[in-house]
Structures are given as C-alpha cells and as structure tokens.
Amino acid sequence: MIRWIIFAVLFLVLTIYGFQAIKTVTKQTWVYYVFFIVAFIVVSNFLYQFAISSEGRTLTLEKSYAFGFLLTFMAFNVVLVPILLGEDLIRSAIGLYEKLTTKDANFHLPSRRKFVSQIALGLAAIPFSSLLYGMYRGKYNFRVLNYTLHFDDLPEAFDGYRLTQISDIHSGSFDNKEKIEYAIDLINEQKSDVLLFTGDMVNNKASEMIPWKESFSKLKAKDGKFSVLGNHDYGDYVDWNSPEEKSQNLEDLKQIQKDIGFDLLLNESRYLEKNGERLALIGVENWGTGGFKQAGDLNKATKLIEKNDFKILMTHDPSHWEAEVLKDPNHYHLTLSGHTHGMQFGIEIPGWIKWSPAKWRYKQWAGIYTELGQHINVNRGFGYLGYPGRVGIWPEITVIELKKESKSA
Structure with missing residues (x-):
C-alpha cells in the first residue's frame, strides 16, 4: 500500500x-482538459492493469x-520539474528580496516566464516523442551486427565459419506478425552455418x-539450431496453481523448442564437425547474479568435452562470464549471452558513444568484450519486455565470423 501512495504523490506532483x-x-482551456484527461486515462489504466487485474504477476x-x-x-513531466523548480526558486528569491527591500508588507511571487516554460516543453518533447517512437517503430527496428573474431587455435576447417546469434525473443510481447516474419527472413538471409539462441x-x-x-x-541453418534457457523460461514470475502446473509449463516449452527445430542444451554439449575437425558447443541453464536463477552447471555441461577443444559457450546471463566462466579451468574461446536487452534504451553512435542505463547493472551489457584471451558477445535482444519498445538500442541479430589467425601473425 505504501508504494502505491508514494507513486500517487509522485504522479500528482509531476502532473x-x-x-x-x-x-x-x-x-486555451481545451488544452488543459486534454492534458488532464490523458493523465487520468494513463494512470487509471496503469492502476487497473497492475493493481486490480486478476492476472497477478x-x-x-x-x-x-x-x-x-x-x-x-x-x-x-520529469524533464519539466528541474527547469520549473529552478525557476520557482529564482521567483521565490526575487519575491523575498522585493519584500525585504520595500515597505510593502505583502509577499508577491513573480509570474512564470513564458519563454522558460516554452524551453522546458521543447526539451520534454524529446523523451516523450522518443518513447512513443520506440513503442510504435523502434521495437521492430531490427539490425544485423557483424563481427569477425580471430583465433590462433581455431581448427582449420572452421576458418570463415559463420554463426548467427539471437536472444531474448519474449514472444509474449509480440503484436505484429508481419514484422516478426520480416525479422525471421532477415535471419535466414545471413546464411550462417549455425543458429544459436541464448534464452528467454x-x-x-x-x-x-x-x-x-x-x-x-x-529459421534455417545448415549445421543446426541450438538453444539454452533464460530466466523467464522457467515460469518463475507467475503465480501458478501448483508446482505440477509450473513444471508442466517448462516441459511444454521444451517441447515447443523441439517442434521449432531447436536442440535445447540443458547443461549439455554437442560437437560441430567439419572435414574431420570439430568445435565444442556448450549450453548451460540460466545462471545469473542479483537474485536470478542459478541452474547452470559448467562441470556437468563439459563432462564430455576435451580440454583442448575449441569451445563456444551459450549462457543466457552475462554476469555468469565474470562470476564463473573466466575462473573455470576450461578456456571458453567465445561465450554468447543476452539478458540485458541493453535496457532497451540508450545512445549508440559507432566510434563515438555507447551508453545505456544497463551499464550501471552489468559490466558486459552489449556487444563484444575480451578478457584473458576469451570473448563474450552480449546480444541486445530480439524482442522486448516491460516497456513495449526500444529507443536507441535496437533489436539485434548478431553474425559472428570465426577466422583462423596464424600464431606468427
């Protein structure tokens, strides 16, 4: 109850x-009415969906x-507050000064200056229009990101091998079949050797x-389609009627993945073979810090893998990389993760800036990172969750090409 009271006070002040x-x-008084009607509809719908709806969590x-x-x-409204609050402080100081320096006993607060409000509204329009754009266009603004990674111990047969990674489908958020079909065609157009899905x-x-x-x-890939589970796939954020119902939901999801053609790796491994040589593909269940499920088991997943194998690890949450993967005796040449969505909001200008609130929570939050001779790619996600859109951090299809690099190079 207290959190709803705090929310109500905050919403009222901002409004x-x-x-x-x-x-x-x-x-124009009709503008005032429109503003308050919009405010009422927005907050009423939110309260209904989150406080009254029978859908629970x-x-x-x-x-x-x-x-x-x-x-x-x-x-x-948030953008307006610091500007108008700053003006209020100045107006109050001017009013107090005039009261102290004149014989007038009354305190007169100067009127708001129109040009300050115009500037504030202009600035407020930027996040307002950006978030609306993100909801109606940005969430399906799919981008193909290409990377080339060099390894001196890559098996010769896999020089030039291409893999496509997608992550965080979040199908429960989709509302446009045409856009999803377009993205699937875009994935297939990459003609990668293998397709890897890293959960959710x-x-x-x-x-x-x-x-x-x-x-x-x-979805097609000549050497197969492989997947792992993400934290949302376990049904942990639903109020189930019984443990059996929750367990059945997970089994249903596993069957759906099989029906689609994914080979779901549950703390397991597979070998990708080519011309008598092979890559080890390892997939663990979700493992994350900060209260997220920790079902991933590297020891179990690699029990059939040899130490000198070239290893590609699929693990949904990138926090697993620093917490366990880099410390593991095995050398994982490439780790593929997702989970962060890049917070679905940020600014990325290649070569200039890469920023998102996600960086405050995850050290590795989007793109390629390298430590101890090992790489991780954190996919920005295919779908979206919570806020039904994306601003600046677009839905991603990753294509990674593996290249053989001579030790003498």
Missing part, C-alpha cells in the same frame, strides 16, 4: 508541474502498454509461443 508549463504557454501485453504509456507521460523465448508461459511456432520454424 501539476506539467500543467503549470502548459498553462503558462497557452490560455503475469506480465501481459496489456500491462506492457499500460507501463509504456505511463513511462512516456511521466518522462515528459517467452515472458512467462509456454503458451505465449504457440502463435509464433510456425513462423520460427522457418
């Missing part, structure tokens, strides 16, 4: 500041949009993937 800026700029599409619109409206097929329930099974079954 009042937003109204003050609008009132200073225009005297289950994250539905309706909840995502309720949160998205609330976030957009509040972001608009659904938001909560296996049933979310059923409408998309046929579409994802079209």
Whole structure:
C-alpha cells in the first residue's frame, strides 16, 4: 500500500508541474482538459492493469502498454520539474528580496516566464516523442551486427565459419506478425552455418509461443539450431496453481523448442564437425547474479568435452562470464549471452558513444568484450519486455565470423 501512495504523490506532483508549463504557454482551456484527461486515462489504466487485474504477476501485453504509456507521460513531466523548480526558486528569491527591500508588507511571487516554460516543453518533447517512437517503430527496428573474431587455435576447417546469434525473443510481447516474419527472413538471409539462441523465448508461459511456432520454424541453418534457457523460461514470475502446473509449463516449452527445430542444451554439449575437425558447443541453464536463477552447471555441461577443444559457450546471463566462466579451468574461446536487452534504451553512435542505463547493472551489457584471451558477445535482444519498445538500442541479430589467425601473425 505504501508504494502505491508514494507513486500517487509522485504522479500528482509531476502532473501539476506539467500543467503549470502548459498553462503558462497557452490560455486555451481545451488544452488543459486534454492534458488532464490523458493523465487520468494513463494512470487509471496503469492502476487497473497492475493493481486490480486478476492476472497477478503475469506480465501481459496489456500491462506492457499500460507501463509504456505511463513511462512516456511521466518522462515528459520529469524533464519539466528541474527547469520549473529552478525557476520557482529564482521567483521565490526575487519575491523575498522585493519584500525585504520595500515597505510593502505583502509577499508577491513573480509570474512564470513564458519563454522558460516554452524551453522546458521543447526539451520534454524529446523523451516523450522518443518513447512513443520506440513503442510504435523502434521495437521492430531490427539490425544485423557483424563481427569477425580471430583465433590462433581455431581448427582449420572452421576458418570463415559463420554463426548467427539471437536472444531474448519474449514472444509474449509480440503484436505484429508481419514484422516478426520480416525479422525471421532477415535471419535466414545471413546464411550462417549455425543458429544459436541464448534464452528467454517467452515472458512467462509456454503458451505465449504457440502463435509464433510456425513462423520460427522457418529459421534455417545448415549445421543446426541450438538453444539454452533464460530466466523467464522457467515460469518463475507467475503465480501458478501448483508446482505440477509450473513444471508442466517448462516441459511444454521444451517441447515447443523441439517442434521449432531447436536442440535445447540443458547443461549439455554437442560437437560441430567439419572435414574431420570439430568445435565444442556448450549450453548451460540460466545462471545469473542479483537474485536470478542459478541452474547452470559448467562441470556437468563439459563432462564430455576435451580440454583442448575449441569451445563456444551459450549462457543466457552475462554476469555468469565474470562470476564463473573466466575462473573455470576450461578456456571458453567465445561465450554468447543476452539478458540485458541493453535496457532497451540508450545512445549508440559507432566510434563515438555507447551508453545505456544497463551499464550501471552489468559490466558486459552489449556487444563484444575480451578478457584473458576469451570473448563474450552480449546480444541486445530480439524482442522486448516491460516497456513495449526500444529507443536507441535496437533489436539485434548478431553474425559472428570465426577466422583462423596464424600464431606468427
């Protein structure tokens, strides 16, 4: 109850500041009514979806949009607060000075300056329009990112070998089949040798993937399609009627992955063979820090792997890399992860800037990182969760080419 009271107070304060800026700029009363009607609809829908709805903790599409619109409206007002609050402090200081330096006993607060409110509204329009764009266009703005990684111990037969990685499908958030079909075609157009999916097929329930099974079954790779589980795949964020129902949900998801054509690796390994040489592909269950499920078992996953094998590890959460993978006696040449989504918000200009709030939570949050001669790629995610959009951090299809590098080079 306390958190809802805090939320209500915060929302009210932000809305009042937003109204003050609008009132200073225009005297059209219909604009005021529109502003308050929007505020009422946004907060009412949010409260209904998250406080009254019978869905419990289950994250539905309706909840995502309720949160998205609330976030957009509040972001608009949040930008206004420091500007208008700063002006309030200046106005108060001027009013106090005039009271102390004149014989007038009354305290007169100067009126808001219109140009300050205009500047504030102009700045507030940036996150407002960006978040709306992210909800309606950005979430399906798929990008193919290409990397080439060099290894001196790569088997000769795999020089030039291409793998495509996708992660964090989150099918329960999809609302546009045409865009998803486009992305699947884009994946197939890469013509990689193998396709690797690093977890979070659904938001909560296996049933979310059923409408998309046929579409994802079209994914192709000549050496196979492999997958691991992410934290959302276990159904841990749902209020199940019984442990048996939760267990059955996981079994249903495993079957769906099989139906699509994925070879799901549950702390297991496979060999990819070519011209008498091989790569070791290892997949662990989810392992993450910060309260996330830790079912991954590197020892179990590598029990059939030889020490000198060239190893590619699939593990959903990148926090696993520093916590365990880099400390493991095995040398994992390439680790593939996802999970962070790049927070679905940030600024990336290649060669200039790469920033997202995700960096405050994860040291490795997007792209390629290298330590101790080992690489990790953190995929920015195929889908989206929570906020139903993306701003600056676009949905990603990763293509990595493995190249043989001479030791004398």
